[in-house]
Amino acid sequence: MTPYTPEHLPPQNIKYEDIISDVGQANAALARYDGLLQGVINPGILLSPMTNEEAVLSSRIEGTQATIEEVWEHEAGQTYDLGKETDIQEIKNYRKALTLASEHLSSTSIRLGFIRQLHEILMDSVRGQDKHPGHFRTTQNWIGPKGCQMEEASFVPPAPHALENALIEWENYLSFNEKDPLVQTAIVHAQFEILHPFHDGNGRIGRLLIPLYLYQKKALSTPMFYLSAYLEKNRESYYASLKSISSSGNWTPWISFFLKAITFQAKSNIDKTKLIMSLYEETKKTIVEITKSPNSTLLTDAIFNRPIFQVNYLIQKLGIAVPTAHQLCRKLKENNILKTIREGAGRKASIYCFSDLLNIAEGKEFM
Structure with missing residues (x-):
């Protein structure tokens, strides 16, 4: 299998007429959630359980097995076997990266250097720490069953020599004004996953970018909107809709899936936030x-x-x-x-x- 050649951004074949209903519902649901957030006096404290849940579920998509309760127990002094301890450390790294990123974006915007810093935090003292934390890859990687060869891969990201220009184009697209900010967030996330610019940790960084970019685009007043609960429950559809981009150049199924995820998760977050506030x-x-x-x-x-x-x-x-x-x-x-x-x-x-x-x-x- 040969490395994938990514499409240029912005995509030219998005059929907005096919997703107009999804766009409207997602924006309305997210606006309702953000309105509720703005009434929370100290969201960083009050909604910390949701931040922890995101860290746990985003890491679980990549194979960790620790629960929210185990993370808090560990911080309270409980000890576990080495495998569980490593899982917990990965989750704590994700939470730390998310917290620091939120603070960072109050004064600046997402850039490639910022992404590398997040990756370095994410990979600190965990599995994959030998895979050049904070550095974009200079060798070919691929996606497939554990231990498979490149010829057996389900997807081969762009070759290293093509990666730098593709990342610069992706970075430039962050400042572009797409017709809808939620659609643009879907494209930003998908293109990052397609480029797969790190040796490890791409999925977690890509999911972490979702609330950060929504905040940068002013779709949220604070970057506290997490999709991993929905993506983890719908993992097969998540990967299948992403794959439709690279296999057929069709962005519409992925964007539709992403918008439905926002709609569902916004409603779920509203219910959970109300319960926590009460x-x-x-x-x-x-x-x-x-x-x-x-x-x-x-x-x-x-x-x-x-x-x-x-x-x-x-x-x-x-x-x-x-x-x-x-x-x-x-x-x-x-x-x-x-x-x-x-x-x-x-x-x-x-x-x-x-x-x-x-x-x-x-x-x-x-x-």
Whole structure:
């Protein structure tokens, strides 16, 4: 199989008449979600479960097996076998890259150098760290079953000598004004995946670009819109619609799939955000009543930001004394806000869990 020669951007064969309904529905759904986001006082804290879910699911598409709960447990001091630890580190790297990228875009725009920085963070101390983190590939890669040869590949990205010009064209397209920003985001993501410019981590970087580019195009007021839940559930359709571009030069099936994904995920995010916001207000009120503490709001924010933790986390986050932190945890346990998932013994401290938030984060409220 020979390396693919990518089409020039912008694509010339998009049939807007075939996707006009998808365009309208996706824009309307995303606007409703963004309107809700703008009413969230501190989305970085309140919606951190959704950020963690995105990191877990985007990494799961690439083969990791860790859950949201295991990531938080690990951060609270729980240990796992080496394979699980590596999975968790990949997820934490993705979350770190997403957080830093969001901060970066408040003052600048997406460029190739920025993409390389994200990749370096993503591949730090995990599988693939030997595959030139932060550097675009200079050798041929291909996509197919693990261990397959290039002749057996399902897709062979552009040859290394063609990659530099294709990436420059892709970067220039970021500043182009397509007829619709959501359609343009679909093209940006797909072309990045087709170019497959890194030796590893292309899928995760490509999915991370979706909320970042929507934010850059002002389709979102904050880059907190994640598609990996939908893409993970519809993985075969995701890859098949992407492949239609390289196999037939037809962008329309992919763009239609992408727009439907935005519509579905925006509605799902609205439901989840409302549940989290409602739980936050209810929890804050209860904590004020049962603790009578001047730190009630900070305490509520802390357990929403990290719903599995040791008492030291509260001591550092709230700046309170050790006895005060233990007393707060005891009161929250007595009122069924917190549960103990590991009792303290010897040098091992207790690990507490805010299970109501975990249920929402893991989608159990939707079952």
